[in-house]
Amino acid sequence: MLSKRIIPCLDVREGKTTKGIKFKNNVDIGDPVEMARFYYEQGADEIVFYDITASHEKRDIMIDVVKQVAKTIFIPFSVGGGIRNVDDMRTVLLAGAEKISVNSAAVLDPDIISKGAKAFGSQCVVLGMDVKYVGKKNKIPSGYEIVINGGRKHMGLDALKWAQRAQALGAGEICLNSIDADGMQQGYELNLTSLISKNVSIPVIASGGAGKPEHLKDVLTKGKADAALIASMVHYGTYTIPGMKKYLDSNGIKVRKTNSSAEESLQNGNTL
């Protein structure tokens, strides 16, 4: 049986993470490669990097980060933010990322999804969706609308229709972020998540609102999500990935356990 995935998300600006992990000695580590290594060792099932570098000239820094990460961790990772076309996708994938995620670029030009899927396969193309609840209306029958620019710009596009269209265009996965829940740490938007997840046939990663392990339990059961994105709750050391997985496991949710003997022997010097 397939395990539910727990995915830490790292925001990176000009090669530095914007939220460092507070380790036991309380030192902030702003190095995305070291943070990725830490979460990999902790049993993260995948890692998401979101490049929030504002200036185009400094984007190359992120490519160097991706190359370093690819040599350091041996689980899938995706990169989003600032991907505008197939060439941007190719650069990131060749640097060693498994997947690229497109968000506003896909809203503005949906063909980027089909072009990416055709060039690299659907499994590489994640659709990032930022969604706001606006109430049901003619143009927005689900009540959930697609927004861009951090929620400032409403696109007049129904979230469910957009998810289904993106799937038809070749998206391999959806990362579904609720702008209403994001940063509140009060739990994921369960109605939105289950609505989208039940009505597409590709996996859905829930994002926005995680504050405690119960929130993950809820979104992976009631919310029908295939994976849960987490940020602050682990970055600030409030919770750990092994602790959360233990909690989810004791609540009957299948998660990947990462404490095999083979791991330990490999950690201690690469040989068996």
Added chain:
Amino acid sequence: MAHAVSYLGFKAVITSNIQEINKAERIIFPGVGAAGSAMKSLKSQSLDAAIKSEFVTGKPILGICLGTQIIMGHSNENDTSCIGIIKGNVSPFDPNMRDEEDMILKIPHMGWNSIQVKIDHPLFSGLKKEDEFYFVHSFYPAPEKKGDIIASTSYGTPFPSVIGFDNIIATQFHPEKSGKPGLTLLNNFCRWQPC
């Protein structure tokens, strides 16, 4: 893939050059994408025949993901005639499979899943029953001979996830993306001496 192999202390060369392949001690044959275009590209460089003749010499070969599918005889993906080292077909998952709660099972099968070993193999040395591996695929290999199924995985239905015989072994999952259990399996492959 090459990062994982060099992390383990072995030298990997990424190549489509037949002489280079000929010189290699062992071959890893990974792949993503669709069977049709992959076979077309291999054929145009005569790499399909090269892999087959390397297999005949007894060189250890590891297939991964699409690489695993196209060593089969035929794939339903783009109705493709494949390399044919292992007899059998590559089939798509049934899109109507449901879980215990009657939710449609998502396709691709994407994420971490365990394997049930059918035939013990040197590549599994040091692995534990509960170890999981990273999968992302919509098709799976179905060897004709039961003896070619080394391990299976359950997703709606059990499907062969590790196949092979003699000096070839092939995984539907990505060992290079499967954390430490995956590295263990790769390390075992890099030391494997098939008899």
